[in-house]
Amino acid sequence: MIEINNLNKRFASAHVFENYNKQFQGKRVCLQAANGRGKTTLLMMLAGLEKPQSGQVLYNNQALKSPQNIVSIASDRIALPDFLTARQVIELSCKALKKDMPEQLITGFNFTEHLKTRFSALSSGNQKKCQLITAFLKQAPFLLLDEPSAALDQTSIKFLLTLLDDYLNDKPNGQIIITSHEQEVFIQHGFECTSL
Numbered sequence: 001m002i003e004i005n006n007l008n009k010r011f012a013s014a015h016v017f018e019n020y021n022k023q024f025q026g027k028r029v030c031l032q033a034a035n036g037r038g039k040t041t042l043l044m045m046l047a048g049l050e051k052p053q054s055g056q057v058l059y060n061n062q063a064l065k066s067p068q069n070i071v072s073i074a075s076d077r078i079a080l081p082d083f084l085t086a087r088q089v090i091e092l093s094c095k096a097l098k099k100d101m102p103e104q105l106i107t108g109f110n111f112t113e114h115l116k117t118r119f120s121a122l123s124s125g126n127q128k129k130c131q132l133i134t135a136f137l138k139q140a141p142f143l144l145l146d147e148p149s150a151a152l153d154q155t156s157i158k159f160l161l162t163l164l165d166d167y168l169n170d171k172p173n174g175q176i177i178i179t180s181h182e183q184e185v186f187i188q189h190g191f192e193c194t195s196l
């Protein structure tokens with residue numbers, strides 16, 4: 001479980017989190033808040049990719065210097081090397097994680113025909129699929145997905161839901177946290193909604 005204590009995060013123009021405390025209790029959590037309240041920023045901090053000014057995050061009661069080792073994230077906020085083809089982007093992750101090309105994920109998301117396309121030239125739905133493929137490839141205990149169904153077609157949403165249904169089967173201490181403005185479908189798949 002992830003627990004956040006006294007978190008402060010300020011950008012030049014906005015104090016997004018001020019002494020923020022939260023415990024994510026459920027195994028599958030859908031984080032809710034209006035646009036611009038800080039959902040993406042929070043996921044980025046939980047993944048160790050953005051730094052708060054102060055505060056503590058505990059992962060199963062442990063503070064970690066490098067949460068990247070146990071957290072996988074998919075978010076539009078993460079800049080991928082968009083001059084590479086989708087295949088090259090996925091291969092980079094495979095190399096870093098010492099994993100084979102995730103053929104099942106690629107097929108499941110109907111992504112094969114887009115592998116040769118430069119990331120920057122992919123449609124937003126296909127960019128989302130590429131992000132999700134690299135996030136699921138890692139199989140980290142903590143999976144953070146920022147608006148995972150946004151821009152996906154119905155077939156791909158169904159595939160995403162089957163992946164989420166099974167994800168924690170071999171991760172007894174794992175947790176999935178997503179943000180979504182379309183919570184209903186995730187609630188049907190066992191997600192508990194919580195406000196930011």
Ligand SMILES: Nc1ncnc2c1ncn2[C@@H]1O[C@H](COP(=O)(O)OP(=O)(O)OP(=O)(O)O)[C@@H](O)[C@H]1O
Binds near residue numbers: 039
């Ligand atoms: N790099 C940045 N520099 C300055 N301000 C930022 C930066 N990133 C985010 N913000 C600000 O932080 C606040 C929270 O943004 P964030 O994207 O986390 O919200 P959100 O809840 O995910 O929104 P949405 O539902 O629209 O995706 C916003 O006011 C945003 O403008």
